[in-house]
Amino acid sequence: MVMELRYNPLIGEWVMVSSVRETRPWQPSNQCPFDEGNEETGTGWRFLILPNRFPMLTPNAPEAHKVDGFRARRSLGYCFVIVETPKHDLSDLHEIPLEDLTLVLRGVRDKMRELEEVSFIRYIYFFRNKGKEIGVSLTHPHSQMYALPYVPLRVRLELRNMRRYMKRTGKCLLCSVLEEEVKLSERVLYANSDYYVIKPYYSMWPYEVHVIPRRHVQKMTQLSDGELTTLADALRVTTAILDNVLVRDMPYIMALHQGPVKNDESYHMHVEFYPMLRDANKLKYAAGVEWGLWTFTYDSSPEDKARELKETCRKVSQSLKPMGSCA
Amino acid sequence: MVMELRYNPLIGEWVMVSSVRETRPWQPSNQCPFDEGNEETGTGWRFLILPNRFPMLTPNAPEAHKVDGFRARRSLGYCFVIVETPKHDLSDLHEIPLEDLTLVLRGVRDKMRELEEVSFIRYIYFFRNKGKEIGVSLTHPHSQMYALPYVPLRVRLELRNMRRYMKRTGKCLLCSVLEEEVKLSERVLYANSDYYVIKPYYSMWPYEVHVIPRRHVQKMTQLSDGELTTLADALRVTTAILDNVLVRDMPYIMALHQGPVKNDESYHMHVEFYPMLRDANKLKYAAGVEWGLWTFTYDSSPEDKARELKETCRKVSQSLKPMGSCA
Numbered sequence: 001m002v003m004e005l006r007y008n009p010l011i012g013e014w015v016m017v018s019s020v021r022e023t024r025p026w027q028p029s030n031q032c033p034f035d036e037g038n039e040e041t042g043t044g045w046r047f048l049i050l051p052n053r054f055p056m057l058t059p060n061a062p063e064a065h066k067v068d069g070f071r072a073r074r075s076l077g078y079c080f081v082i083v084e085t086p087k088h089d090l091s092d093l094h095e096i097p098l099e100d101l102t103l104v105l106r107g108v109r110d111k112m113r114e115l116e117e118v119s120f121i122r123y124i125y126f127f128r129n130k131g132k133e134i135g136v137s138l139t140h141p142h143s144q145m146y147a148l149p150y151v152p153l154r155v156r157l158e159l160r161n162m163r164r165y166m167k168r169t170g171k172c173l174l175c176s177v178l179e180e181e182v183k184l185s186e187r188v189l190y191a192n193s194d195y196y197v198i199k200p201y202y203s204m205w206p207y208e209v210h211v212i213p214r215r216h217v218q219k220m221t222q223l224s225d226g227e228l229t230t231l232a233d234a235l236r237v238t239t240a241i242l243d244n245v246l247v248r249d250m251p252y253i254m255a256l257h258q259g260p261v262k263n264d265e266s267y268h269m270h271v272e273f274y275p276m277l278r279d280a281n282k283l284k285y286a287a288g289v290e291w292g293l294w295t296f297t298y299d300s301s302p303e304d305k306a307r308e309l310k311e312t313c314r315k316v317s318q319s320l321k322p323m324g325s326c327a
Numbered sequence: 328m329v330m331e332l333r334y335n336p337l338i339g340e341w342v343m344v345s346s347v348r349e350t351r352p353w354q355p356s357n358q359c360p361f362d363e364g365n366e367e368t369g370t371g372w373r374f375l376i377l378p379n380r381f382p383m384l385t386p387n388a389p390e391a392h393k394v395d396g397f398r399a400r401r402s403l404g405y406c407f408v409i410v411e412t413p414k415h416d417l418s419d420l421h422e423i424p425l426e427d428l429t430l431v432l433r434g435v436r437d438k439m440r441e442l443e444e445v446s447f448i449r450y451i452y453f454f455r456n457k458g459k460e461i462g463v464s465l466t467h468p469h470s471q472m473y474a475l476p477y478v479p480l481r482v483r484l485e486l487r488n489m490r491r492y493m494k495r496t497g498k499c500l501l502c503s504v505l506e507e508e509v510k511l512s513e514r515v516l517y518a519n520s521d522y523y524v525i526k527p528y529y530s531m532w533p534y535e536v537h538v539i540p541r542r543h544v545q546k547m548t549q550l551s552d553g554e555l556t557t558l559a560d561a562l563r564v565t566t567a568i569l570d571n572v573l574v575r576d577m578p579y580i581m582a583l584h585q586g587p588v589k590n591d592e593s594y595h596m597h598v599e600f601y602p603m604l605r606d607a608n609k610l611k612y613a614a615g616v617e618w619g620l621w622t623f624t625y626d627s628s629p630e631d632k633a634r635e636l637k638e639t640c641r642k643v644s645q646s647l648k649p650m651g652s653c654a
Contacts, residue, residue: 002628008529009492009500010485013621015529019628056616056624069507070528127615135612144615152620158337165336173336180396201397202335202342255619274618285462286613288454288471289383291601292582293479294340294621297383301329301346 004064005149007071013153016056016075034140036086045086047104049111049145052079057146059118076120078147082108088140091249092130093232094240094320096141101232102225108145109228112221115147116261123148123155123260126220131251133276133283143254151260158257159267166266172216174268177201185327187306189313190237192324194230197238197313199306204296206284207245207275207305209238218259218267233323235271240316241309242275251276331391332476334398340480343383343402361467363413372413374431376438376472379406384473386445403447405474409435415467418576419457420559421567421647423468428559429552435472436555439548442474443588450475450482450587453547458578460603460610470581478587485584486594493593499543501595504528512654514633516640517564519651521557524565524640526633531623533611534572534602534632536565545586545594560650562598567643568636569602578603 005014036043040050057077064072084104085096093101112124128143129136151159165173181187181198189209190197198210211234217223223231235254242250252275259267278284278299289297313326332341363370367377384404391399411431412423420428439451455470456463478486492500508514508525516536517524525537538561544550550558562581569577579602586594605611605626616624640653 002630006529006625006629008527008531009488009504010529011481011621012484012488013623015531015623015625016616017625017628019626019631067507067511067528069503069510125616125620127619129614134614135610136614146616148622152622154338154619154621157339161336161339176396177336180394183396184394200335201394202333202337204335204342253615253618255615257619272619283462287456287461287463288580288582289343289452289473291580292454292481292584292599293452294338294481295475295479296340296342298333298342298344299346301344302333303329304346 002065003062003075004072005075007073009071011153014073014150018056018075020054032088032138032140034081034083034138034142035088041083046100047085047107048083049107050081050083052081052144055079057148059120073149076149078115078118078121078145080111080145082143082145084141084143090141092141092239092243094236094243094316096236098229098232098236098323101236102229105228105232106225108143109220109223111145112219116221118147120149121147121261123151124258125152126256126258128252128254130254131249131276133251134253136251155257155260159259159264162266162268163264172266172268174212174270175216178212178214186303188327189241189306189309190234190322190324190326192230192233192322194227195234195324197234197241199302199309201302203298203302203305205274205276206278206298206300207242207250207273207309209242209273209275209309211235211238211271211273213269216268218263218265218269220256220258220269230323237313237317237320237322237324237326238273240320241312242273244316245308245312246277246280248280329392330389330402331399332402334400336398338480341400341477345381345383345402347381359415359465359467361408361410361465361469362415368410373427374412374434375410376434377408377410379408379471382406384475400476403476405442405445405448405472407438407472409470409472411468411470417468419468419566419570421563421570421643423563425556425559425563425650428563429556432555432559433552435470436547436550438472439546443548445474447476448474448588450478451585452479453583453585455579455581457581458576458603460578461580463578482584482587486586486591489593489595490591499593499595501539501597502543505539505541513630515654516568516633516636517561517649517651517653519557519560519649521554522561522651524561524568526629526636528629530625530629530632532601532603533605533625533627534569534577534600534636536569536600536602536636538562538565538598538600540596544596545590545592546596547583547585557650564640564644564647564649564651564653565598565600567647568639569600571643572635572639573604573607575607
């Protein structure tokens with residue numbers, strides 16, 4: 001049995017190794033483990049934050065094996081599953097009432113506040129995988145939270161670039177990007193009082209969309225209850241758009257990019273959605289160029305996609321009745 | 328129509344945008360375009376280097392559109408397809424005779440030498456995508472080469488880490504890794520006179536394998552004819568192992584990581600294979616953790632996988648008769 005973090009010195013990043021997970025079931029044998037009334041779930045709840053049964057990180061991780069010439073460390077941390085609703089058959093966040101989704105986000109924020117106090121936690125990651133196309137075995141609406149003992153590479157890169165920009169210009173990088181996007185308006189899909197939903201100029205995935213707070217804020221723990229209501233609203237609009245733009249379920253990754261636990265004023269939190277489709281019948285495959293170089297190929301025009309997404313926003317907003325308005 | 332490079336300032340990397348590619352066929356309508364005797368291919372060849380018909384980069388790329396607040400530049404470069412054999416039905420490199428594969432690699436190296444002379448080329452990438460699981464539409468054996476006007480992010484990270492290590496220790500990072508792997512021998516799968524095939528300690532994909540030259544060399548253009556023969560041998564052994572370890576076709580990405588055109592002595596070239604399967608029936612999905620953080624989860628033990636791969640090496644070497652020997 002191996003459970004440890006191993007360091008890849010070429011790219012400068014940890015790999016979470018855990019052979020325990022090899023045995024995890026691909027599909028639950030009979031009943032959905034997230035439904036009400038199960039051993040783990042109980043009854044009478046509106047959402048749940050459960051420890052992941054097959055965690056990559058745990059506070060009682062074994063000692064790492066020492067191997068000459070290589071670096072390993074303990075897999076210290078936490079992995080949680082957030083069951084967002086007792087309803088098994090909801091397709092996505094926009095089918096959860098605004099009030100209920102706001103409660104989920106408050107629960108997540110409050111959990112993050114607890115985790116920030118744990119001495120070995122350096123970074124907290126809130127994310128959502130959706131769709132069998134990216135290997136999601138459980139269809140019951142859920143998201144996840146990892147509390148990590150290191151700041152992961154992609155966030156370190158963002159942080160470095162935001163820091164440099166602030167040093168050079170005195171301004172926040174993402175505030176400047178947002179200012180330009182709003183001025184141009186071509187790629188702004190939606191706005192409410194606290195957030196913009198943008199189709200970024202520099203999108204990597206065909207239908208990639210970012211949710212960006214207007215306020216220069218680093219972390220979810222800094223958000224007020226009101227800012228969680230408007231965040232829930234922006235997320236609901238985003239999943240409603242993604243679920244309708246191709247008139248079929250959209251598999252996607254939702255990634256909250258926030259600053260590290262140890263606060264850095266230059267960071268601007270935002271939520272990135274990476275949808276996996278190019279069109280209704282085609283996946284966007286990440287292959288040699290994307291994985292080998294971390295350079296993306298974008299086989300379309302972000303502005304064309306922005307037009308499709310805007311049109312869908314206007315369509316879905318009629319029934320969704322969001323707090324803000326589509327562009 | 329958009330064809331340009333756009334800069335993602337958050338991660339600090341270019342995105343290759345090309346809406347021309349939207350129209351490219353998923354499957355060729357009738358006949359394989361890489362078979363002998365087609366309009367593009369002609370007859371009487373053992374391998375071909377053809378311009379990609381739907382390139383992301385081209386020497387006559389249009390001017391980039393200027394947009395306030397964002398960076399764009401021309402998609403200057405070259406994209407080639409290397410048809411490795413006229414035989415349509417070969418499964419992988421190991422079914423190409425050693426002598427023929429050596430000729431292919433010489434052709435690639437010589438083309439790289441030409442491309443290194445082009446003023447706007449900063450990096451040359453040789454890679455191979457295999458399998459419908461990563462979106463490969465043409466089954467005729469082929470690899471690809473991109474000549475880029477910038478050094479891509481993943482290589483920049485490697486270069487930075489190798490440079491730092493050399494500055495700190497006076498040694499090459501990958502030479503040190505190789506020394507330790509050889510000393511331990513647990514993860515060494517195969518060795519010939521010039522290369523080791525290793526299951527890295529810090530593997531990110533379940534069956535990830537690296538081919539590493541013993542000699543501290545930066546680029547493929549520095550390899551002698553003899554070193555291309557032994558490289559062909561090591562690549563053949565690697566694909567034979569991957570094609571047999573799960574007793575089924577293995578979809579994979581092969582990525583040559585070499586130094587930039589402008590040479591940097593600290594870089595050590597190597598070939599990384601990212602196979603897409605966890606076991607015979609399961610894909611390894613990259614999802615929220617991998618894409619959102621660029622941190623990998625490894626659901627097994629690299630040492631267990633090394634054992635499987637070693638056993639397969641011994642099995643396939645009986646018929647393959649490679650130049651070196653399995654560990």
